[in-house]
Amino acid sequence: MTSSSITETDSAAAHKKDNNENTSIKSNKEEMETLTERLYLIQAIELRNEAQLGSFIDEQHQWESLEEDERRLLLEKNDLMKRFEEISSFE
Numbered sequence: 001m002t003s004s005s006i007t008e009t010d011s012a013a014a015h016k017k018d019n020n021e022n023t024s025i026k027s028n029k030e031e032m033e034t035l036t037e038r039l040y041l042i043q044a045i046e047l048r049n050e051a052q053l054g055s056f057i058d059e060q061h062q063w064e065s066l067e068e069d070e071r072r073l074l075l076e077k078n079d080l081m082k083r084f085e086e087i088s089s090f091e
Contacts, residue, residue: 028087035084042077045070 049062056062063071 028090032084032087035080035087038073038076038080039084042073042080045074 045066049066053059053062056065066074
């Protein structure tokens with residue numbers, strides 16, 4: 001192997017590493033945006049539920065009145081927050 005071949009191989013490896021890092025950063029940013037949107041939606045649901053609680057018999061009755069996707073979001077809140085913190089620590 002010649003020195004120019006080694007240099008080309010090293011350069012290609014470095015370029016691939018840079019691309020992988022850029023892709024990782026981009027995917028982390030996209031995931032952060034998605035998590036942020038979902039957490040804002042959860043916050044809005046919680047605020048609405050708090051404001052409407054008086055019109056329900058109890059919290060269980062209110063929970064049962066929620067749409068399935070709203071219940072799923074509320075159940076995912078802790079996991080979403082943990083993931084958000086994990087990604088935030090990489091930046």
